[in-house]
Amino acid sequence: MLKKITVIGTTVLVFLLIVGLVVSTFYVEENSEESEQIIKGDVIMPTKVSRPGCEETNRCYVPSSITINPGKQVTWVNEDSAFHSVTSGFYDAPTNLFDSGYLDPFESFTFTFEESGTYDYFCTLHPWMNGQVIVE
Numbered sequence: 001m002l003k004k005i006t007v008i009g010t011t012v013l014v015f016l017l018i019v020g021l022v023v024s025t026f027y028v029e030e031n032s033e034e035s036e037q038i039i040k041g042d043v044i045m046p047t048k049v050s051r052p053g054c055e056e057t058n059r060c061y062v063p064s065s066i067t068i069n070p071g072k073q074v075t076w077v078n079e080d081s082a083f084h085s086v087t088s089g090f091y092d093a094p095t096n097l098f099d100s101g102y103l104d105p106f107e108s109f110t111f112t113f114e115e116s117g118t119y120d121y122f123c124t125l126h127p128w129m130n131g132q133v134i135v136e
């Protein structure tokens, strides 16, 4: 009797282990598919820009300056593990033209520039992060 219970118990345990493995494999596959669907941005926020230093090489936003034609849009993608924003103007003088709000890692923001001009932008969380869109 005891042997029977042990056999049944072992069988159930093995079965549960297999089910667990299969489920976790599916889960990993699903997640890796998801990470392949990341949007390609025109401008990216690379890793580690949440610490000062990127401004020295103009790599807080990459590229830090982008030139487009009027009516075209620019898409920014946050490829860092920290929150960032894309906000028009300067840290001490925002212009209220556009503001992405806090972008989660791998979240994107798109804005269409209708009129010619030079548009500076910054990150509300990291004052040293500056970029520029030139529309001409």
Ligand SMILES: [Cu+2]
Pocket (backbone or CB within 6 Å): 049, 050, 083, 084, 085, 123, 124, 125, 126, 129
């Ligand atoms: Cu930032």
